[in-house]
Amino acid sequence: MSGQPHQDEASLLVRRALDQYESNLIAYTAGVLNGDFERARDVVQDSLLKLYLTDPEKVRDNLKAWLFTVCRNRALDILRKDHRLDLGNEDALAGAVSFDPDPAENADSHELHARIWELVEKLRPNQREVIRLKFMHDCSYQQIADVTGLTVGNVGFIMHVAIKKLREHLNRELATRSN
Structure with missing residues (x-):
């Protein structure tokens, strides 16, 4: 796949993710991060960047679950790094x-x-x-x-x-x- 069509479709996916899921992703991620909305916003931004860099074919049909998974994994990484995760x-x-x-x-x-x-x-x-x-x-x-x-x-x-x-x-x- 050449770069331009991928970038166009990736941009559309990111716009769709922002419109449909951004506030829910921030709220969910803040819950995982014990109410830290600033970090949650950062995690969601990182996830949207990762979405932009990912092949749209791999996420298009499963965008919602993919986004929540990426945010969850990134938030858990942060908690592990901070030694605050003790299940x-x-x-x-x-x-x-x-x-x-x-x-x-x-x-x-x-x-x-x-x-x-x-x-x-x-x-x-x-x-x-x-x-x-x-x-x-x-x-x-x-x-x-x-x-x-x-x-x-x-x-x-x-x-x-x-x-x-x-x-x-x-x-x-x-x-x-x-x-």
Whole structure:
């Protein structure tokens, strides 16, 4: 393939990625990077550069999953480099900073929604990631599998266990409040 057609198609793919996925990629990557939006923006920019330099034939049909995978891998590299990735430390996960809803907001549905996302933060990292990709970034099970390197069956199982755990936590909290 000569350089010019590749560059034209690569430019179009980058524009498409920016238009369709940039904000979701930043939000997802910031979640992986423990809320660091500045680094997340840098990771997304690096990923878009990598997209531009990659043969469009290899990514055109699977752009969303490819972008999320590249961002995830780059973010995990950063965490490893910073020695902040410890998937086995349950104590650290249990004490993770969570989002507290605005006390002035009294709408029950808003409070419940916020509380669910608080509880998501207490899940295991792989469960958090699968839930975020599905419900925040609207990825299919196949796309989640492509991003994480899991099988579609594993994604379904992790999703099932995570939702079950969230339901248990919510039921326990509701029972405690009603007493």
